[in-house]
Amino acid sequence: DQQVKQNSPSLSVQEGRISILNCDYTNSMFDYFLWYKKYPAEGPTFLISISSIKDKNEDGRFTVFLNKSAKHLSLHIVPSQPGDSAVYFCAASSLRRSYIPTFGRGTSLIVHP
Amino acid sequence: DSGVTQTPKHLITATGQRVTLRCSPRSGDLSVYWYQQSLDQGLQFLIQYYNGEERAKGNILERFSAQQFPDLHSELNLSSLELGDSALYFCASSVEQGANEKLFFGSGTQLSVL
Numbered sequence: 331d332q333q334v335k336q337n338s339p340s341l342s343v344q345e346g347r348i349s350i351l352n353c354d355y356t357n358s359m360f361d362y363f364l365w366y367k368k369y370p371a372e373g374p375t376f377l378i379s380i381s382s383i384k385d386k387n388e389d390g391r392f393t394v395f396l397n398k399s400a401k402h403l404s405l406h407i408v409p410s411q412p413g414d415s416a417v418y419f420c421a422a423s424s425l426r427r428s429y430i431p432t433f434g435r436g437t438s439l440i441v442h443p
Numbered sequence: 444d445s446g447v448t449q450t451p452k453h454l455i456t457a458t459g460q461r462v463t464l465r466c467s468p469r470s471g472d473l474s475v476y477w478y479q480q481s482l483d484q485g486l487q488f489l490i491q492y493y494n495g496e497e498r499a500k501g502n503i504l505e506r507f508s509a510q511q512f513p514d515l516h517s518e519l520n521l522s523s524l525e526l527g528d529s530a531l532y533f534c535a536s537s538v539e540q541g542a543n544e545k546l547f548f549g550s551g552t553q554l555s556v557l
Binding site for chain 2: 332334336362364366371372373374375376379419421427428429430431432433434435436
């Protein structure tokens with residue numbers, strides 16, 4: 331039962347353009363959402379998060395949007411850079427589950443120069 | 444460098460065998476998490492320890508067990524290995540446990556069961 335879904339296994343974007351990575355969740359108990367980035371041969375690293383009481387959180391080139399009614403969140407990267415090429419994992423957590431993140435399967439982003 | 448150390452990086456073994464994966468958390472982190480990443484799967488939560496005690500269990504098989512030692516390092520034991528256990532096993536650590544806690548991941552142990 332995949333409670334956090336990233337339906338696009340891969341995404342290709344031109345350098346300088348916007349990258350939009352999407353994530354859907356099914357459990358309405360989730361109240362905290364995170365994005366992690368993973369380079370080959372490395373572990374995931376935290377990128378950005380958002381609480382369910384907000385609908386947007388921005389950190390530099392990265393912005394996460396949350397639409398609770400649609401149970402959907404997205405990560406926007408503007409402008410995209412070749413160094414952003416990585417696998418991006420969406421994750422969700424809840425107090426009921428001790429805020430242990432439930433991860434999606436990841437989206438592989440390739441940014442072309 | 445996340446500060447989380449996992450050994451070994453690669454492990455090749457045969458079906459029916461038993462292996463132990465080791466994790467040293469970041470200095471000061473009390474909480475250790477184990478995740479499994481199989482082909483085409485996301486990171487599946489296995490188990491969490493906090494300051495030596497088991498805190499939460501996820502989709503961990505009965506053939507698998509873990510522990511956290513007084514020095515806070517953790518070991519994940521996998522026994523009666525099957526082909527399907529081949530995966531990348533990640534350890535992560537955090538200071539505490541809460542919504543704002545970021546998990547710091549090691550680089551993983553790639554297990555191949557032949």
